[in-house]
Structure formats: structure tokens, C-alpha cells
Amino acid sequence: xxxxxxxxxxxxxxxxxxxxxxxxxxxxxxxxxxxxxxxxxxxxxxxxxxxxxxxxxxxxxxxxxxxxxxxxxxxxxxxxxxxxxxxxxxxxxxxxxxxxxxxxxxxxxxxxxxxxxxxxxxxxxxxxxxxxxxxxxxxxxxxxxxxxxxxxxxxxxxxxxxxxxxxxxxxxxxxxxxxxxxxxxxxxxxxxxxxxxxxxxxxxxxxxxxxxxxxxxxxxxxxxxxxxxxxxxxxxxxxxxxxxxxxxxxxxxxxxxxxxxxxxxxxxxxxxxxxxxxxxxxxxxxxxxxxxxxxxxxxxxxxxxxxxxxxxxxxxxxxxxxxxxxxxxxxxxxxxxxxxxxxxxxxxxxxxxxxxxxxxxxxxxxxxxxxxxxxxxxxxxxxxxxxxxxxxxxxxxxxxxxxxxxxxxxxxxx
Ligand SMILES: [Zn+2]
Numbered sequence: 001x002x003x004x005x006x007x008x009x010x011x012x013x014x015x016x017x018x019x020x021x022x023x024x025x026x027x028x029x030x031x032x033x034x035x036x037x038x039x040x041x042x043x044x045x046x047x048x049x050x051x052x053x054x055x056x057x058x059x060x061x062x063x064x065x066x067x068x069x070x071x072x073x074x075x076x077x078x079x080x081x082x083x084x085x086x087x088x089x090x091x092x093x094x095x096x097x098x099x100x101x102x103x104x105x106x107x108x109x110x111x112x113x114x115x116x117x118x119x120x121x122x123x124x125x126x127x128x129x130x131x132x133x134x135x136x137x138x139x140x141x142x143x144x145x146x147x148x149x150x151x152x153x154x155x156x157x158x159x160x161x162x163x164x165x166x167x168x169x170x171x172x173x174x175x176x177x178x179x180x181x182x183x184x185x186x187x188x189x190x191x192x193x194x195x196x197x198x199x200x201x202x203x204x205x206x207x208x209x210x211x212x213x214x215x216x217x218x219x220x221x222x223x224x225x226x227x228x229x230x231x232x233x234x235x236x237x238x239x240x241x242x243x244x245x246x247x248x249x250x251x252x253x254x255x256x257x258x259x260x261x262x263x264x265x266x267x268x269x270x271x272x273x274x275x276x277x278x279x280x281x282x283x284x285x286x287x288x289x290x291x292x293x294x295x296x297x298x299x300x301x302x303x304x305x306x307x308x309x310x311x312x313x314x315x316x317x318x319x320x321x322x323x324x325x326x327x328x329x330x331x332x333x334x335x336x337x338x339x340x341x342x343x344x345x346x347x348x349x350x351x352x353x354x355x356x357x358x359x360x361x362x363x364x365x366x367x368x369x370x371x372x373x374x375x376x377x378x379x380x381x382x383x384x385x386x387x388x389x390x391x392x393x394x395x396x397x398x399x400x401x402x403x404x405x406x407x408x409x410x411x412x413x414x
Contacts, residue, residue, distance in 0.1 A: 003102040005396035008094045009389055015040060015078075015094070016086040024383030025086060029079035029122035029133070030161040037078050037090075041119060044097060049109040056174035057137030058121035058167040062097075064104055066114040070183040070410050072403060073116045073366075074099055077123035077134075077357060084124075085190075085385025087392075091373070092188045093119050095396045099403050113410050114181065115403075120357045121167070128158045135360035137172040138179065144169055183410045184332060185361040185368040188399045190387055192354055194378030201348050202391040203340045203398055205333060206370035209352045209359040210257075210286040211293045211325035217244070217304055221313040223269060223277030235312040237279035238267050243307040244300070248283065251299045257351050258287040258296060288325045288351040326359040332369035335409060339402035340371065344394055371399060 019027045019037045027034045038060065045052055045062060052062040063071075076092025096117045103111040121134030128150040136142045148159040148169050159169045191197075196204050221235035241262075248260035264282040283300060287293045301317060308315040333349070340347040352370065362368040373395035376386045387395075 002105070003098060003397065003400050005098065005393035008091075008098045008396050009392050011044065011094050012086060012090060012392075015090055019080075020086065020383070023083040025080040025084040025088075026082060027078060027080040027084070027090075028082055028126050029124065030127060030165050034079050035165065038119065041078060041093070048101065049104055050100070054166075055138070055178050056168070056171040057134045057142075058162065058165060059134040059138055059175060059178070060119040061178055062100065062117040064100055064109070064111065064115040066107075066111040068113045068411070069181045071114040071116045071181045072406055072410060073118055073182055073185045073361075074187070074399070074403065075118035075120060075185065075357065076187050076189060077120045079122055079124050079126070081124050081126040081381045083383055085380055085382060087190045087385060087387055088192065088380055089123060089189070091190060091392070091395070093117070095188050095399050098396055099400045102400060103403070111407070113183065113407050118178075123357050127152045127161070130158070131355060132357060132360050134175075135357035137175040139360040139364035140173070140176045140179075141360060141363055142172050144172055179364055179366065182366045183413075184329075184406050185358060185366050186332075186399065186402055186406060187356060187358040187368075187370045188395055189356060189370060189372060190380060190385070191372040191375045192378070192380035193375065195350055196348065196372060196374040197376065197378060199348060201344070201346060202374050202394050203344045203347070204372040204374075205336045205340055205347055205349045206328060206372055207333060207349050207351045208288050208325060208327040208362075209355050210259075210288050211290060211323055213285045213293055213297045213322045214320040215283050216318045216320055217241070217281045217283055217315060218318075219279045219281075219304075219308060219311075219313050219315050221277050221279075221311065222275070224275040226273045226275060229275055234275050236275050237311070237313050238265075238276035240304070240307040240311040240313045240315065241265060241279040241281045243310070244281065244304050247303045247307070248285075248300055251296050251303070252285075255287060255289075255292050255296070258285070258292055259353060260285045260296060260300070282320070286353055288327065290325050293325065323355070326362050328358070328362060328369045329367035331409065332367055332406065335405040336369045336371055336402050339398050339405055343398040343401055369402075371395065371402065
């Protein structure tokens, strides 16, 4: 039996029927529905010449031993956000399984290199607010002390939720053993954005994941009566913040893929009869280039100081979180472009705004690339998330083609 992309589509529908309700997918990590999805996935391995086990962080590893111990890893995640879509994560896992089946069949159970499939635990961080949990344990970039005490909305601690699923957070570092012999990592994912659809392209080659700078910006002015304070005498903190909210569009607009967002603004005292004395804004800036990201941060900061002066206010910044941009492997990007071009007849390179497990794998020093398939209307983390079935089939075929090219590449490196 050769590659059967229709089987992947059918299996994704089967998984949806098993783990979604009228509001969408409910495979939130460390819940019973997620465990049900994982048990279903294991049932799909019956009859394949593979070994499978969970590592100490709860990531499932499926191994098809090859002539060489060097391993090509295919992967993604089966967990979802609450009320999620039918493709986010599980597309990459099920497509990876189909490619593994093809290797097992074509080489009578013994491909030229070892083929591994991973279902990373808790990519979404939907319950505890900690994304990429399993893949960070694999990569050795985990943060156990900070993570164990996280609580969900019911007050259950992260380490207790993991224990219920047989995972001991203190043993997370042991997951690093799975990095042994890892030669390359490939991940297929839905784009979750509108770029490919806007270009009318089914598939895209992902250059890397954007770095993020996230800050709280507080403007301080003077609370004053709305009726008695002349316009010229005001120290309006919201006016300064509003100027910045417009300026970040200019700052991001200087770079083709950069994005800047002020997603939250709070005013104090926040009543209609007072000039705003204090305004707190949250700024998120992203780009694939560390230099661009640093420049955008500096420009936003300088602009905020200028606007504060203009409005007779002061401003202070505090970093909420940041992560560096992760560039994928240039030679695998080239091979991904060839595979996409051969299957779809056209290829386009784009960065990823969202983070993915592939970013953690890449941070571990393993050559990595991702492939995106078009998302209809760019919508994800929503039950209406969708992709045309013909595009899903192309994606499975292109991933399979890329896997072949990557096996050749692994072998050529000696
Ligand atoms: Zn995902």
C-alpha cells in the first residue's frame, strides 16, 4: 500500500467525532478527552512494525527502526485548545503517521534511516498558560520551578494534573534522552493565518518562528475634572497612549513581516467625568529578524517618550515576556521548497507568527523545518477552523516528498 492521503482526512474526521462536541475540539492536555485521543492514536499503530512509549514528559514516541540509527522525526501535537478546531496539531501527527506507514511498506519495515513520530504533550498550554510544555522538556529548555506551581481555573496545580496522567515533573530532564540520534525534524501544520489564502496558494515553506517582545507601558498624567480643566492645561495619559497605538503601525510598516499590537489599554480612574491620569497599555511586537525586533522595540520606546513629553506626561516600561526569533535550517528550507513546488506547482516562503513545537526542537540544535497548509479565512483556535480537503491531501503528499528528500539529506551528511 502506498501513501493514502484520504486515510489521513478520514482519520482526522474520526478523531473529531471522538473528541469534539457542538462547540469544537475538546482535547485539552491532561484531561480525559485528551487521554481518549491518545489511546485512539495508539490503536492506529496496531500492525505496524514499530515500538512506542511515552518519555518522562508525556510525549509519545513511535519508532520505525531503519538501517541507520540516525532518525528523521515527524511530529506535532494531539492536544487542542477548548472549543478548538479539527486540524490544529492533529493534522501534523496524523500526516506523520501516514508517511511512517509509507516508509514501513516501501522498505518492508526497514527504511534507510530510522523514522520516528512524536506527539508532543501540551503544546497549547490552554489549561495552565504554559505553551510548548512537552517539547521544551525534550529540548532541555523547560522551566520546572516556575511551571509546577501554575494552577488551572479550578485551582488544580500543574504538577498534580500531570501526576494524574502518570507524568512526574521532576523527571522532565530525562526526556532529553529522546534527542539521541535525532538528525532532522519536520512538522506540517495549518497556517492559522490568512497569508496563503490571500495569495491563493495551498502550501507554504516556513522560514522560522518570529521572536516576541512583550511589554507593559504605563503613561502617568494628572487626573482632573472633565468639566473644569481647559484642554490646554490637561496632562492626559490616554492621549499619549493613543498616539503610540497609531505610531506602532508606522513602526511595523517599515518591515514586510513585522507585526506590532497594543491589545489591551486600561484607563484610570476610568470614568467619563475625569481626564485619564494613568493609562496602562500592553504591547506585543514580533519579527523573524532579531535586529528588526530590537529596532522596533527601541523605536516604540522612543516614540512613547516623545508622546509623553507632548502630553506633559511621563512613561515607564516593564517587560512581560520575550523570546528570540528561531530560524529553521537553511538546507531543509530549500528541500521543503522543492517538495512543495513539486507537489503543488508553486511555493512561497513565510515566517510563522505563532510559536510551534518545531521552535523548541530547533532550539535543541536539531535541523528543523515546517510546512504550512492554507487555513480558510485564516481562522484557528475556533470550531470553524477549516482547510479544503484537496489542500489537506496535497499537504500529506508534500510532507511525504519532503521526508524522502530529508532522508537523502541525512544520508549524504555521512
Ligand atoms: Zn498547533
